[in-house]
Amino acid sequence: MQLQINIEPxxxxxxxxALSGRVDTHTYQDLDQRLAPLLGNAAVDNLVLDLEGxxxxxxxxxxxxxxxxxxxxxxxxxxxxxxxxxxxxxxxDIVKAVPVTDVxxxxxxxxxxxxxxxxxxxxxDDDE
Amino acid sequence: xxxxxxxQHRLVRAFAAFGSVPVLAFGLLVAAGxxxxxxxxxxxxxxxxxxxxxxxxxxxxxxxRGAIQQLADRFAASGEAAxxxxxxxxxxxxxxxxxxxxxxLTLLAxxxxxxxxxxxxxxxxxxxxxxxxxxxxxxxxxxxxxxxTGRAFLTGVFVGRGFGNDRMAAASAPIVLDDGxxxxxxxxxxxxxxxxxxxxVAASQPxxxxxxxxxxxxxxxxxxxxxxxxxxxxxxxxxxxxGAHDAARFVPLGLPAAPSFDSLAFERDxxxxxxxxxxxxxxxxxSRALVDLAxxxxxxxxxxxxALQAGRLQGRRVTEPLRExxxxxxxxxxxxxxxxxxxxSEATELATLEDAFARVARRVADQWSRLQDDVxxxxxxxxxxxxxxxQHRAIDAELSIAAEIQQSMVPGRDALARKVPELEVAALLExxxxxxxxxxxxxPVDDHYTCFYVGDVSDKxxxxxxxxxxxxxxxxxxxxxxxxxxKLLSVVARQIARDNPSEMFATVLCGVIDVHIGTLSxxxxxxxPPAVLRADGRVDRPPMETGAALGFDADxxxxxxxxxxxxxxAVVCWTDGLTEAPDAAGRxxxxxxxxxxxxxxRGGDAQAVMDRLLGAVRAHxxxxxPHDDLTLLALRRxxxxxxPAPAAPAMRPPIELEMPNRLAVLPVLSAALDDALxxxxxxxxxxxxxxxxxxEVLSNTVRHGYGEGQRDTIRLTARREGERLHLRFDxxxxxxxxxxxxxxxxxxxxxxxxxxGLGVLLVRELSESAQYERVDGxxxxxxxxxxxxxxxxxx
Numbered sequence: 001m002q003l004q005i006n007i008e009p010x011x012x013x014x015x016x017x018a019l020s021g022r023v024d025t026h027t028y029q030d031l032d033q034r035l036a037p038l039l040g041n042a043a044v045d046n047l048v049l050d051l052e053g054x055x056x057x058x059x060x061x062x063x064x065x066x067x068x069x070x071x072x073x074x075x076x077x078x079x080x081x082x083x084x085x086x087x088x089x090x091x092x093d094i095v096k097a098v099p100v101t102d103v104x105x106x107x108x109x110x111x112x113x114x115x116x117x118x119x120x121x122x123x124x125d126d127d128e
Numbered sequence: 129x130x131x132x133x134x135x136q137h138r139l140v141r142a143f144a145a146f147g148s149v150p151v152l153a154f155g156l157l158v159a160a161g162x163x164x165x166x167x168x169x170x171x172x173x174x175x176x177x178x179x180x181x182x183x184x185x186x187x188x189x190x191x192x193r194g195a196i197q198q199l200a201d202r203f204a205a206s207g208e209a210a211x212x213x214x215x216x217x218x219x220x221x222x223x224x225x226x227x228x229x230x231x232x233l234t235l236l237a238x239x240x241x242x243x244x245x246x247x248x249x250x251x252x253x254x255x256x257x258x259x260x261x262x263x264x265x266x267x268x269x270x271x272x273x274x275x276x277t278g279r280a281f282l283t284g285v286f287v288g289r290g291f292g293n294d295r296m297a298a299a300s301a302p303i304v305l306d307d308g309x310x311x312x313x314x315x316x317x318x319x320x321x322x323x324x325x326x327x328x329v330a331a332s333q334p335x336x337x338x339x340x341x342x343x344x345x346x347x348x349x350x351x352x353x354x355x356x357x358x359x360x361x362x363x364x365x366x367x368x369x370x371g372a373h374d375a376a377r378f379v380p381l382g383l384p385a386a387p388s389f390d391s392l393a394f395e396r397d398x399x400x401x402x403x404x405x406x407x408x409x410x411x412x413x414x415s416r417a418l419v420d421l422a423x424x425x426x427x428x429x430x431x432x433x434x435a436l437q438a439g440r441l442q443g444r445r446v447t448e449p450l451r452e453x454x455x456x457x458x459x460x461x462x463x464x465x466x467x468x469x470x471x472x473s474e475a476t477e478l479a480t481l482e483d484a485f486a487r488v489a490r491r492v493a494d495q496w497s498r499l500q501d502d503v504x505x506x507x508x509x510x511x512x513x514x515x516x517x518x519q520h521r522a523i524d525a526e527l528s529i530a531a532e533i534q535q536s537m538v539p540g541r542d543a544l545a546r547k548v549p550e551l552e553v554a555a556l557l558e559x560x561x562x563x564x565x566x567x568x569x570x571x572p573v574d575d576h577y578t579c580f581y582v583g584d585v586s587d588k589x590x591x592x593x594x595x596x597x598x599x600x601x602x603x604x605x606x607x608x609x610x611x612x613x614x615k616l617l618s619v620v621a622r623q624i625a626r627d628n629p630s631e632m633f634a635t636v637l638c639g640v641i642d643v644h645i646g647t648l649s650x651x652x653x654x655x656x657p658p659a660v661l662r663a664d665g666r667v668d669r670p671p672m673e674t675g676a677a678l679g680f681d682a683d684x685x686x687x688x689x690x691x692x693x694x695x696x697x698a699v700v701c702w703t704d705g706l707t708e709a710p711d712a713a714g715r716x717x718x719x720x721x722x723x724x725x726x727x728x729x730r731g732g733d734a735q736a737v738m739d740r741l742l743g744a745v746r747a748h749x750x751x752x753x754p755h756d757d758l759t760l761l762a763l764r765r766x767x768x769x770x771x772p773a774p775a776a777p778a779m780r781p782p783i784e785l786e787m788p789n790r791l792a793v794l795p796v797l798s799a800a801l802d803d804a805l806x807x808x809x810x811x812x813x814x815x816x817x818x819x820x821x822x823x824e825v826l827s828n829t830v831r832h833g834y835g836e837g838q839r840d841t842i843r844l845t846a847r848r849e850g851e852r853l854h855l856r857f858d859x860x861x862x863x864x865x866x867x868x869x870x871x872x873x874x875x876x877x878x879x880x881x882x883x884x885g886l887g888v889l890l891v892r893e894l895s896e897s898a899q900y901e902r903v904d905g906x907x908x909x910x911x912x913x914x915x916x917x918x919x920x921x922x923x
């Protein structure tokens with residue numbers, strides 16, 4: 001029934017947010033409220049949602065993730081999801097909440113992805 | 129203090145008055161004695177001086193006369209032939225006699241015819257020779273008397289001629305032969321000045337006067353104090369005949385120019401006929417006595433003064449204690465009242481004492497009258513007390529009736545047991561006074577719902593009881609309408625606040641429980657949240673929000689808190705008579721103690737839980753009377769055997785759940801179903817799917833299906849058939865078929881995707897089949913969900 005939201009210090013242009021508990025019709029407003037300043041911050045490109053501690057999500061929670069994705073997509077950013085539990089993964093799959101490529105099973109997998117992204121960006125810069 | 133003389137002065141005055149009289153009398157007596165003594169002494173002195181003076185005078189005269197007689201006899205013996213001898217021989221014979229008798233001034237001799245034949249001294253003082261011879265003295269008495277009588281003769285006093293002014297007397301003797309022939313006369317002038325010295329010595333006694341008179345009563349000597357001149361002729365008939373010859377006595381002088389007072393006098397006559405008189409005046413004696421009297425009086429006065437001084441010193445020993453006594457007495461009275469009657473005593477010390485007594489008396493009188501007032505007041509108070517007690521008894525009687533009525537407003541133990549067979553209910557209400565402000569009730573609303581509340585009016589006593597009756601009545605009416613607790617409280621709050629002249633208030637905890645599945649909704653109007661004792665011994669305190677106490681705020685809102693009681697769980701409510709119960713040291717019982725106590729009551733039924741709590745608070749109170757009303761209410765869902773457990777397969781009788789059309793109750797409902805499914809060993813992942821379906825359907829219905837303020841009860845029936853769960857949602861919301869709802873396009877670009885519609889998608893994805901019907905104005909949605917976990921999902 002409760003939802004804990006832990007906003008970690010930003011690293012580069014990533015902002016990591018760890019959630020635990022339930023993201024449902026009773027708690028999604030809390031999440032929206034806490035994410036709003038991050039989404040409005042132009043210094044943040046990518047939002048990493050660590051869902052390891054979340055054991056339940058409903059459509060209300062999915063909508064919050066959608067809103068975050070939309071807000072970041074407007075400036076080329078992304079929502080990356082880390083460690084979703086089976087029920088969450090199932091819901092995400094059903095509603096296609098996040099592209100499969102943006103879901104990571106572990107921090108290592110995520111870091112590798114971010115490195116790759118970094119190089120890609122640098123390469124792009126070289127091209128210019 | 130100046131208004132009356134002090135005892136000191138009075139004593140001195142009295143002593144002066146009565147002490148000086150005997151002193152003066154004694155002085156007078158002494159003076160009188162003195163006078164008498166002086167008188168006698170004066171008489172003796174006068175007499176002695178008189179005798180001595182007369183003897184002296186007589187001796188002087190007779191010795192000189194004898195000397196003349198002898199001289200004449202010697203001349204006679206020489207014979208006629210030898211007479212008159214030569215002048216030189218005669219002078220030598222006369223000179224020899226003058227040497228033997230220095231009182232003679234001159235000596236002479238005559239012949240028979242009275243012619244002077246020779247004399248002595250032969251020369252005068254200046255050396256000129258005397259011419260004695262030839263002078264005829266035949267006419268003189270000193271010649272004629274001896275010639276005529278043939279005997280020696282002594283003259284009276286006279287003043288000599290040619291020899292100064294000396295007082296003199298003359299002695300003469302005839303020269304007579306044996307045959308009788310007369311040859312002449314021998315004469316000697318006797319100087320009386322020599323006598324003066326003797327007389328002066330005799331008269332030298334102070335106050336003493338001396339007078340010598342010759343036989344012819346001519347004054348020969350007089351003291352300077354006497355008014356007589358020498359040779360003065362005194363009258364013959366006079367004072368000399370008074371006869372004061374034997375003893376001195378007082379005689380009036382009776383002479384011209386004599387003192388007018390009488391004198392003590394003594395008179396002695398010589399054989400030659402001279403008179404010697406000694407006098408002393410009475411005034412002299414009296415004046416001496418008076419001087420003595422004055423001396424004695426002065427002395428006595430000094431003695432009296434000394435005695436007075438001593439008396440004053442002694443008197444102070446009396447008067448000082450008297451003054452002190454007065455001062456002390458005065459200090460006893462503490463009075464400074466000027467209206468004290470004037471003291472009648474004249475003595476200062478006694479007046480002070482009297483004043484002090486008067487003040488003390490007044491003070492005593494004041495105290496007495498005050499005491500009487502007090503006694504009167506006390507009698508009045510006693511009467512009033514008796515009246516008050518009578519009133520009090522009447523009020524007591526009324527109060528006990530009120531208490532009965534109030535007790536009848538809360539359900540008794542038997543009534544509680546009968547009311548809700550599906551619940552264990554235990555309750556207790558102990559008013560601190562005859563009537564109290566606490567209340568509670570348990571009211572079955574219908575087959576599912578039972579409403580209960582516990583309340584506490586802000587005050588105690590009759591006023592609180594009346595207010596409580598009103599609040600309890602309103603709550604009961606509202607509860608019977610089946611209102612959820614938040615709504616129920618806001619309705620009652622409005623009713624009470626609208627008309628609350630006494631400005632009292634009540635805190636109320638209200639709950640509505642579904643006795644079958646244990647969903648419990650709570651709302652609080654300023655009251656302590658309850659404690660939930662779980663079957664496993666955990667004690668939860670729901671962190672519920674509370675609204676305003678009932679009484680002031682007509683528009684108060686009361687948020688609800690929802691939870692679920694599983695079988696064996698109990699909810700325990702109380703009033704502050706429990707938490708604030710003080711022990712002997714004033715420490716409150718406190719919520720920590722409640723938790724402790726409840727944990728210890730794990731496994732017991734509602735009555736056991738309540739008994740344990742009551743025992744703990746009684747022990748805490750240590751026998752003191754409760755300071756506040758104490759109310760406890762415990763409700764417990766009995767363990768499973770209360771509902772006979774059906775034989776397998778489980779869930780054959782469908783689970784029927786209900787909830788108001790409020791989202792807040794959803795988790796409770798969801799938990800209830802989840803519990804039941806868990807008991808059926810349904811895998812957790814599937815249970816989460818079912819919870820998700822429940823949330824998506826019900827939140828959609830509650831959010832979008834009702835108009836503002838519309839109330840409805842949504843029913844859920846869950847029935848298991850083999851590996852499938854049949855869910856039926858039945859609600860009175862507006863008609864809406866979720867199965868006809870257009871599904872969102874999941875493959876659209878993110879920018880184009882709708883955020884809504886995901887719930888319906890999830891429900892349809894998770895359900896094996898779904899069916900919608902509109903029946904009797906209600907939506908009915910039937911879903912079938914497979915209970916085994918599909919392999920592919922976890923992949």
